[in-house]
Amino acid sequence: MSTTEVSGSSRQAFLATLAAAAGALFVWYDFFLFVALGGLVGARFLPEGGGGFGFALAAVAAGLIMRPVGALLFGRIADKRGRRRALLASLLVMGLSTLVLGLLPTRAQIGMAAPVLLIGLRLVQGLALGGAPSAGLVYVAEIAPPKQRGLYTGLIQAAGTAGLALAIGAAIAAHTALGDKAFEGWGWRIPFLVSALLLALWAWLRLRLPESPVREVETTKPLAESLASGASLKRLFPALFGVAIGPAVVAQGGQLYALSFLQDVLHVDPAAAQSLILPALAAGAPFFVLFGWLSDKIGRKWLVMAGCGLFAIAVIPLFSMLIAAANPSLTRAQANARVQLVADPKDCSVLFDPTDRIVFKRSCDIARDFLVRAGIPYKVERAYPRQMAGVQVGDCATCYVDSFRGARLSVRGFQAESDDFSRRMGSVLAHQRYPASAPTILIDKPKVMAILFALVALAAMSGGPAGAMLAEMFPARVRGLSVSLTSQLAQGWFGGLLAASAFAIVATTGNLAFGMLYAVFFAALTVIVGAINLAETRAVDIGA
Numbered sequence: 001m002s003t004t005e006v007s008g009s010s011r012q013a014f015l016a017t018l019a020a021a022a023g024a025l026f027v028w029y030d031f032f033l034f035v036a037l038g039g040l041v042g043a044r045f046l047p048e049g050g051g052g053f054g055f056a057l058a059a060v061a062a063g064l065i066m067r068p069v070g071a072l073l074f075g076r077i078a079d080k081r082g083r084r085r086a087l088l089a090s091l092l093v094m095g096l097s098t099l100v101l102g103l104l105p106t107r108a109q110i111g112m113a114a115p116v117l118l119i120g121l122r123l124v125q126g127l128a129l130g131g132a133p134s135a136g137l138v139y140v141a142e143i144a145p146p147k148q149r150g151l152y153t154g155l156i157q158a159a160g161t162a163g164l165a166l167a168i169g170a171a172i173a174a175h176t177a178l179g180d181k182a183f184e185g186w187g188w189r190i191p192f193l194v195s196a197l198l199l200a201l202w203a204w205l206r207l208r209l210p211e212s213p214v215r216e217v218e219t220t221k222p223l224a225e226s227l228a229s230g231a232s233l234k235r236l237f238p239a240l241f242g243v244a245i246g247p248a249v250v251a252q253g254g255q256l257y258a259l260s261f262l263q264d265v266l267h268v269d270p271a272a273a274q275s276l277i278l279p280a281l282a283a284g285a286p287f288f289v290l291f292g293w294l295s296d297k298i299g300r301k302w303l304v305m306a307g308c309g310l311f312a313i314a315v316i317p318l319f320s321m322l323i324a325a326a327n328p329s330l331t332r333a334q335a336n337a338r339v340q341l342v343a344d345p346k347d348c349s350v351l352f353d354p355t356d357r358i359v360f361k362r363s364c365d366i367a368r369d370f371l372v373r374a375g376i377p378y379k380v381e382r383a384y385p386r387q388m389a390g391v392q393v394g395d396c397a398t399c400y401v402d403s404f405r406g407a408r409l410s411v412r413g414f415q416a417e418s419d420d421f422s423r424r425m426g427s428v429l430a431h432q433r434y435p436a437s438a439p440t441i442l443i444d445k446p447k448v449m450a451i452l453f454a455l456v457a458l459a460a461m462s463g464g465p466a467g468a469m470l471a472e473m474f475p476a477r478v479r480g481l482s483v484s485l486t487s488q489l490a491q492g493w494f495g496g497l498l499a500a501s502a503f504a505i506v507a508t509t510g511n512l513a514f515g516m517l518y519a520v521f522f523a524a525l526t527v528i529v530g531a532i533n534l535a536e537t538r539a540v541d542i543g544a
Contacts, residue, residue, distance in 0.1 A: 011454060013152060016143045020136035020539040021155045023091045027132040027164025027197040029170075030098040030125065035256065036171045036274070040188050044106040045118045061107040066123050067492030070130020077131075078480025083139035086108050086480060090135060094128035095199035097121050103191030110118035128490065133160070134484035141471035142479075142542060147296055150538070153467040154292020159531035160463075161456060164255055165281035169491045170194060175271070235473050236482060238533045243470055244490035246268025246526025247306035247463040250428050252495040253315060253519035254455030255281065260499060261319070262448075265375045265512055266327045276326075284456025291464030300465035300472075300537045308530075313459070316450050319513035325447040327438035330375065330450045337394025337432040341367055341379040341510065344387050351507040354500040361414070364389040364501040369505045370425055376434060391425065399428045462523075472537035479542075494522060 034041065070090070078086035096340035101121045107114040137156045143487065145151035170191040178187035255277075262273035277374040289527045295303050323333045351360060351369060360369055371378055380493045401424045430436070474482040502515030 001418050013144050017140050017152045017155050020140045022160050024133045024136050024156050024159035026162050027094050027129055028229050029166045030094055030195050031129055032164045032167040036167045036189055045114045066126030066191030070127035071488035075133020076134055078135050079478060083135055086131060087135040087139055090128045090131035094125055094132060097124040098192055102189045104113045111210045111377045117416050130488045131484055132489045137467045138471055141468055150292040150295035150465050150468045154289040154464045157203040157293055157463050157467045158288035161281050161285040165278055168260055168278050172274055213542050229361035234365050236253045239470055239486045240474050240489060242487045242526055242530035242534045243466055245494050246523045247466045248490035248495040249498055249519040249522045250462045250497045251459040253516055254459045257498055258455055261382035262326055267375050269440055274438045280449050280452035282457050284453055284460055287457050287460035288464040295465030299538050300469040301534055303465045304462050307458055311458045312520045312523040315516045316513050319516055322451050323512055325444040328437060328442050329435040333434040334377055339376055340381050340392040342381045342383045343389035344383045344385055347389060350502040352500055352502050363403040363405050367391050367403040372507045377512050378453050380510055393428050393432045401425050401428055420424045463513050469537050472540040474544055
């Protein structure tokens with residue numbers, strides 16, 4: 001197949017890219033909308049005695065689990081039945097499940113059926129998310145002019161950032177228009193229902209889409225045999241660890257986790273945090289297209305490596321600067337009265353909890369869990385063996401707070417002790433002028449937005465060319481399956497575990513910025529694996 005045949009006309013390429021970008025934007029809007037409104041939605045559906053935000057995280061985790069499954073399903077459809085058909089099927093599944101979610105009765109209306117249905121819908125959404133963006137990416141890569149493949153696929157990569165910005169903007173707009181009471185009562189449903197409009201837009205654009213000219217061979221091999229074929233297997237692991245994982249953790253860390261860090265670690269008011277990251281996302285999204293275009297000129301490999309490498313070097317200093325700019329009161333309090341956790345290392349476990357539902361009952365773990373959730377940096381001082389953990393705030397003689405051991409306590413007894421420990425810690429921290437939340441008036445807004453923009457720009461540098469490079473690494477007969485599986489393993493599992501891993505690292509080190517060591521490790525791993533094992537792909541004929 002000639003390069004001219006593969007690329008099709010410029011008009012076809014433009015319409016294909018526009019439609020696929022709209023589809024990707026729609027999918028990511030749906031996914032990020034649940035994250036943006038997670039605590040509020042969870043509070044409407046959670047079982048009795050649970051926490052709204054924790055239940056929302058559990059629902060998000062359910063979706064993440066299904067993404068590689070969706071990649072296998074829709075990737076296989078793309079290779080056997082056509083890229084356009086896989087894209088349409090996955091988007092319809094996502095759109096209809098999100099529309100149903102917006103109409104779903106709450107627990108107060110239908111009891112325990114509500115959380116069960118919610119988790120079921122998140123599983124369906126995760127399945128669809130596993131196929132839609134990758135199907136669109138492969139489709140655009142195959143129909144784009146060969147010398148502009150990075151530019152066109154950069155639009156698909158930008159859709160994730162634009163989807164997050166749109167979800168945040170929709171939540172802010174609905175909240176502002178309706179007010180607190182109406183928004184919390186029923187108005188939170190409106191942004192979900194708006195997704196029906198996006199679905200209609202995409203369906204209109206879809207009617208103008210041709211099928212990919214590359215998708216000529218319908219393999220009859222079983223799924224396992226297709227995936228394990230020599231041409232694919234030799235490239236699957238280098239593609240995962242040398243191209244996909246780095247940009248995935250860079251994007252998660254610089255965008256979604258950065259928002260969570262502002263809200264849940266630095267305790268910036270959620271509305272203020274969203275208003276700070278929204279301009280950075282809007283300004284940074286076009287850079288995915290810019291770096292995709294640049295990869296058409298100078299090559300993709302070293303742009304991906306440069307983005308991941310710069311992120312690995314700069315992200316911890318950037319997060320340290322973000323702490324000082326977003327919550328200067330915390331920085332001042334820490335300078336005047338440092339917090340020390342006094343604990344026997346054997347009493348401390350790894351606080352890794354991807355569902356936010358595990359109750360840690362060792363005295364060290366209880367103290368660390370409180371400090372991390374309160375956004376309090378601390379140093380660890382070794383205690384005597386079997387000594388119960390405690391927290392010292394500054395040099396004040398009366399500012400030492402004993403933790404407690406909860407292993408043998410009843411649920412009610414543990415809660416009572418936990419409440420008492422939180423009360424005593426809150427009193428001591430307030431005495432030493434530690435802020436309970438970040439005062440909005442003191443936030444250095446221009447500096448915070450500049451830092452957030454830098455993080456998004458690094459995500460664009462690594463992610464903008466990565467989509468085209470992935471598509472160029474696999475033969476046409478297994479491209480849909482291979483790209484989908486590689487992307488969703490990277491984004492759904494490795495990227496999806498970033499927040500839980502960051503919490504565990506912060507709890508171990510006491511340094512709020514060190515949570516990004518997880519992302520640093522995988523970004524650096526991508527640089528090493530990619531630099532050693534991968535060749536430049538810009539000139540590859542993807543019709544082969």
